[in-house]
Amino acid sequence: MAQAATLDTTYTWLHFVGMSCEEGRRWAEEYLRYSEVVDMNYECLVLLKRRRFAEGAAHLRRFRERVDGAGDAHPSIRAVLDRWYHAVDGYYWYCMEAYDTAERAMIHAHDAVATAIEHLPCLVPLANHCHEFRLHRARIARNLHRWPEMWGHVAEVRGMFQGKRPFCELSDGTGIGLGRVRDFYDSLGPLSEDERASVAYVLDERTRMREFDRFVHAMCRLPGFVIQYP
Numbered sequence: 001m002a003q004a005a006t007l008d009t010t011y012t013w014l015h016f017v018g019m020s021c022e023e024g025r026r027w028a029e030e031y032l033r034y035s036e037v038v039d040m041n042y043e044c045l046v047l048l049k050r051r052r053f054a055e056g057a058a059h060l061r062r063f064r065e066r067v068d069g070a071g072d073a074h075p076s077i078r079a080v081l082d083r084w085y086h087a088v089d090g091y092y093w094y095c096m097e098a099y100d101t102a103e104r105a106m107i108h109a110h111d112a113v114a115t116a117i118e119h120l121p122c123l124v125p126l127a128n129h130c131h132e133f134r135l136h137r138a139r140i141a142r143n144l145h146r147w148p149e150m151w152g153h154v155a156e157v158r159g160m161f162q163g164k165r166p167f168c169e170l171s172d173g174t175g176i177g178l179g180r181v182r183d184f185y186d187s188l189g190p191l192s193e194d195e196r197a198s199v200a201y202v203l204d205e206r207t208r209m210r211e212f213d214r215f216v217h218a219m220c221r222l223p224g225f226v227i228q229y230p
Helices: 013-020 022-049 053-068 075-095 099-119 121-143 147-161 178-186 193-198 205-219
Strands: none
Touching: 013 022, 013 121, 013 178, 022 053, 022 075, 022 121, 053 075, 075 099, 075 121, 099 121, 121 147, 121 178, 121 205, 147 205
16 A cells, blocks of 8 residues: 555644544554545546546546455544545446435445444544535435425435534444534644634534535526425
8 A cells, every 4th residue: 555645634634633632643644545545536536527437437446446455454444435435436326317326325425434433433523524425415316306305405414514413323323413523623722723714614603504505505506407395
């Protein structure tokens, strides 16, 4: 596995995991050994966004092989790699209009986040990623004209952002919600201005809800899309 880090970790979730505790610091260093695998996630997305689907599919297969080849990694690292893989796999199937397969991939990505946190609690900043998978599922329901299902996903994310619903649940039923994520950042002590800005979507309610409303409005204003309100 490559040793050189290619990921930009400036004020990402990995930055905060690394500063949270000694265990988190060691984990972040170990995770960076797999930076080339993680980079494949972004490379796949670039290909798919450029509609180079055949190349994207081939790159996705290589990505899966690299993730499977990380069998000697700590289970939490493997779970995070699975999170990245399933998310981009879901996007591929979304582009292919294979919506049921795309939704299953989003559920797998969500479950991978919960698994990672269960193995290593200081990975709790990843919990916030789960709202993205719900919103992608809302898009899928929209495309299938499943209006109650779409609004159900939107309501779930609104609850997450209001601290009323967990981002994810562990195997014992423990919910990991906004309060738990905010407690994690509070435990780090005073953050720099840039650090606080990078997690404003967690720490600042106005920023959080503004981004949520922006997504929902964009989803409902696609050309040719007529929304059916309940």
